[in-house]
Amino acid sequence: MPKSIRTGLLLAPSALLMGVFVVGLVRLIASSLIIDGQFDIGHYTAILNRADYVAMLGRTLRIAALTTVISALIGFPTAYFVARYRGNRNFLLLLIIFPWLVSIVVRSYGWVVILGPRGLINGYLTWMGLIDRPAKLMYNDFGVILGLVHVLLPFMIIAVLSVLLQIPRSLEEATMSLGSKPSHSFRTVMLPLAMPGILTGVTLVYLMATGAIVTPLLLGGLGDTMLGTEIFQEVMHFFDYPKAAALATVLLVTALGVVLPIQFFERWLSARLSDGGDRT
């Protein structure tokens, strides 16, 4: 058998699977642009003309952005701590990777048990006599963001950690022995080198936060929908597929519009960093 045919046969199964995905993507976008067999952007203008949808879009962006920023702010120090830990690093890794692999339904449900009206915190506060009525800890933005940070934080930590583990400890020690203060050494050496990992983490967390459904439905208020939950409602309750397709396309544009520039910047930065490494 000629080599080209063998190569083709080897690629066939995965190409078939990816083909199904790509064709589905094209059909999704196409179906959102057709009304009564004609090209029409009516679904999109209908979405943008409704104040509640525009508010929902803003809310999705706000929650995704906040989730991403919080994940970066607490994920980076965690990754740094684990990377520089001299003891049993495997155990710390387990504390990050095990929760990451547990289903998001179980993890979001865990927060319901903790934050709910009869949950851990309210139960404790009532028992202490500090409150007589349960405090509203979920069914609001706070609950959604807390849940999303919990679900997505491991992506951030793993992305940053995989970069940090490649930076030799001696690099930091060298800058400090040359008289640099720890904070200065961190800003000028560690942070730029870790940037590709941070950008990968930011990308993943932002994408998953914009498209989340389970966590916002379990921990969010009934009235305050996000793009993902709205798509789910349109499909499962109203069977409005063209509108769901238009909303899903808006979601894709929202997510990829932010993420693709970050990805290009990350590629460029990685190329530049590895260039610099070769020259020294």
Added chain:
Amino acid sequence: MTRFIAIAVLLFLPLPIVIVVLSSFTSAGYLSFPIEGFSLRWYAEFLGSADWLRVLGTSALLALIGALVSTGASLAAAWAVVRHGVRFGTAYETLLLTPLIFPHAAIGVIMIVTLSSLGWLGTFTGLVLVHCILTIPYAYRPVAAALRKADPALEEAAASLGARPWRTFWQVSLPAVRPGLVTSLLFSFIISFDEVTVTMFLVGPFVMTLPVQVFSEVLESASPVIAAVSATLVLFTSVMVFVLDKVIGIQFFVERD
């Protein structure tokens, strides 16, 4: 400061999971924490329910078939890209990772469109197809990494000593990539077994998965049986992670290729 944040985060991550597992042992008829009395009655209810067990079986079978297919497809693709030097190999590898960078709500709608045109909406076959697409990014990376590390000179040596291609493949190539294969299988099994966001668009009256069932029960009721089912899901994942750690080392997750 770094230390303080890190320790807080490392405690925060397992917290809700521990709480769910502990709350599953309550003897009360409603969910509360701390639990009111210790009992295994919710586990008995879960394991005594034909419905729950059927859903558990569906999820396990789905994850098993999905893991086998996407690992097989990934191995074949990686073989072509790494060993045959496909012209647009890097671009093709990026394509295989795309399901990872699409928001899951959008993938859900894409898959509804696709499966309904195939007539597979609400069928097990449809779920298998979708789970294969979703797990390919997770299956491909470990296999490709293992294949890049394996030395092709060993295969050439076997061939030059007269081994036929199939024998070379079974006795030389396959053992060399075995850790990567096992990782792909376990990793895609876990991802598929726990997947919910895309799957819940595609289930129907005749096919249901465990996480989706848990999700719809949580939305409707607060029976502690959900905690027992969740704790069982956690146990499943723990076993998988334990095996992964033994086979390849948990370090694998933070290695770059």
